Amino acid sequence: MADWGVIEKAGEFAWTVLKDGKPTAEAHSAHFRAVPQGVDFTQLENAQNGTWSVEFWSTNLYGVRVVDLKATVHFEYGATYKGGGAFLPSIMVEAAHVSVLWGFSLDFEAHFGDPTNVSQEHNKPIAAVQLNLVAKISSFLKTEVLTVPVEIRGDGQVIPL
Numbered sequence: 001m002a003d004w005g006v007i008e009k010a011g012e013f014a015w016t017v018l019k020d021g022k023p024t025a026e027a028h029s030a031h032f033r034a035v036p037q038g039v040d041f042t043q044l045e046n047a048q049n050g051t052w053s054v055e056f057w058s059t060n061l062y063g064v065r066v067v068d069l070k071a072t073v074h075f076e077y078g079a080t081y082k083g084g085g086a087f088l089p090s091i092m093v094e095a096a097h098v099s100v101l102w103g104f105s106l107d108f109e110a111h112f113g114d115p116t117n118v119s120q121e122h123n124k125p126i127a128a129v130q131l132n133l134v135a136k137i138s139s140f141l142k143t144e145v146l147t148v149p150v151e152i153r154g155d156g157q158v159i160p161l
Contacts, residue, residue, distance in 0.1 A: 034115035034127035044079035086154030127154035
């Protein structure tokens with residue numbers, strides 16, 4: 001039996017989008033879902049498409065961008081189950097633009113937290129999940145780790161944390 005107020009995850013909790021500046025195989029197939037407990041995402045209806053983008057970059061001592069990454073999060077939100085709720089049947093992270101100059105490397109990962117219900121009403125759940133996008137930029141001189149945390153909600157909001 002489905003419990004609408006309990007949101008469960010389906011899919012991968014973390015995956016590597018880029019390794020050494022190149023897309024990984026798992027980046028093309030990994031999805032995260034925040035759906036009602038005991039419900040398959042195919043049973044959800046009325047999902048809408050959303051996107052959110054962020055840019056990571058690093059400059060050298062001369063101010064030249066040596067690494068430039070634009071990441072786009074594609075997600076479906078507002079999906080309902082039996083006419084109620086606002087769930088996230090699909091979240092996917094894409095490296096939309098990548099530029100890495102010689103002598104530098106870039107790793108990029110997506111990490112998801114446990115999904116939660118942020119609604120105040122048990123019979124009108126709103127799924128939410130924290131996503132941390134992590135870019136690791138390295139050269140022979142230094143390594144820099146940049147993290148952008150956001151919360152993606154079933155009502156379509158993307159909230160920087």
